[in-house]
Every structure is written in structure tokens, then in C-alpha cells.
Amino acid sequence: MKILKMTCTGCRNGCLMTVETEDGEVLDVDGNGCMRGYAYAQRKVSHPENQPEEQSK
Numbered sequence: 001m002k003i004l005k006m007t008c009t010g011c012r013n014g015c016l017m018t019v020e021t022e023d024g025e026v027l028d029v030d031g032n033g034c035m036r037g038y039a040y041a042q043r044k045v046s047h048p049e050n051q052p053e054e055q056s057k
Contacts, residue, residue: 001027006044010036021045 004019017031019041029041 004041004045006041008032008037008040010034010040017041019045 002021004021006017006019008015008017011034013033015031015033015037017029017037017040019026019030020028024045026038026042026045029038032038032041
């Protein structure tokens with residue numbers, strides 16, 4: 001499992017999100033203020049060249 005921290009740019013709020021992933025799929029998103037954040041996290045995870053920093057759990 002990977003834990004990613006990212007700042008969402010899906011809207012003006014700029015939420016700081018924590019995203020749990022496994023095998024290239026989003027398992028959970030915390031910190032998103034709207035559903036745009038969840039969609040943003042899914043897009044980022046599906047395009048590895050755009051992934052933010054990774055943290056071990």
C-alpha cells in the first residue's frame with residue numbers, strides 16, 4: 001500500500017489530501033472538500049508520471 005499526499009487543484013479550495021493506493025488503484029481519499037478532489041486523486045494515480053511524493057505507511 002502506498003500513501004500519497006497531494007494538493008488538489010480541481011477547484012479553488014486547494015485541499016491537502018492523503019490518498020491510499022494499492023496496485024495503481026485509489027482505495028481511500030481523506031481531506032478532499034468535494035468530489036472533484038476524489039476525481040483529481042484518481043487521475044493522478046492513473047498517470048504515474050504525474051504522481052506526487054510517496055510516503056511509507
